[in-house]
Amino acid sequence: MKPKNESLARRMFELLEPICLVTFFAEECNEELAALGHPTYWDGYFASRAAPLGRVPAQVVHAAFYNFAEGEAARHIPSAWEKIPPEASVAARERGSAASLRRILGDDLADSPGLTRAADLTTKAATSQSTAGRMMYAGMRTRTVPSDPIARLWHSATMLREHRGDGHIAALVGAGIGGTEAHVISALAMGIYPAESFGRIHHLPKKRLAAVMAGLRERGLIDTDGRFTDAGRETQQRIEALTDELAAPPYDALSPTELAELIAELEPITATLVAAGSQ
Incomplete structure (x- = not known):
């Protein structure tokens, strides 16, 4: 039997968030973006996170990200894309994030059948929803799901993070x-x-x-x-309660057995990442 939707959504957030946080806390992503030519952390952040939206103006990025102060997006967009295509930035983000996960988890866990199964089930949940009204989630859905299990796990966890974020913005508004x-x-x-x-x-x-x-x-x-x-x-x-409620529907795509399996496979992955501070 599935847990109550809101508590399930909170539990999945706790399990998946450390996977996503390597993008912001670990060095590999920063190094990949710097190697492309992004001069600062925030240039790389705005360019790579906004890239799935396409070459939209700063006003659209500001609206989609929502929680940055007026004018902050405009300091990086569109200048971050003038010499570096958005596609290159988002690909660098994926490479760096996957490399961070592999380093932190170690080969035994990174190459385990359990991680592959977790990636498959996370992807099933992450690709199950309508994109209507969810700008950042829609952008991530345009990206090809990676074949490599570690990259796939990061990609799908990030899709769910953006799905949750879009709902959180709706709750704030x-x-x-x-x-x-x-x-x-x-x-x-x-x-x-x-x-x-x-x-x-x-x-x-x-x-x-x-x-x-x-x-x-x-x-x-x-x-x-x-x-x-x-x-x-x-x-x-x-x-927060409404955010959890709006984040719950993707997990309806999983059967109770699949959901229990996903939680069990994610727990050692998350514990290892939490112990390392996702960095």
């Missing part, structure tokens, strides 16, 4: 939470205080951050000290 506001709420939920010290927003101009905090106070989501009010915490929990 429905709650009237902007991108920078979402970082404040995430920081407080993680116990980071003051929220303005969070790494994703601490670099923003103080005047801009102060305006964001003031807006959250006016709506009764944070108090005068910059901490959650009851309404703020309830809003954060409601957004």
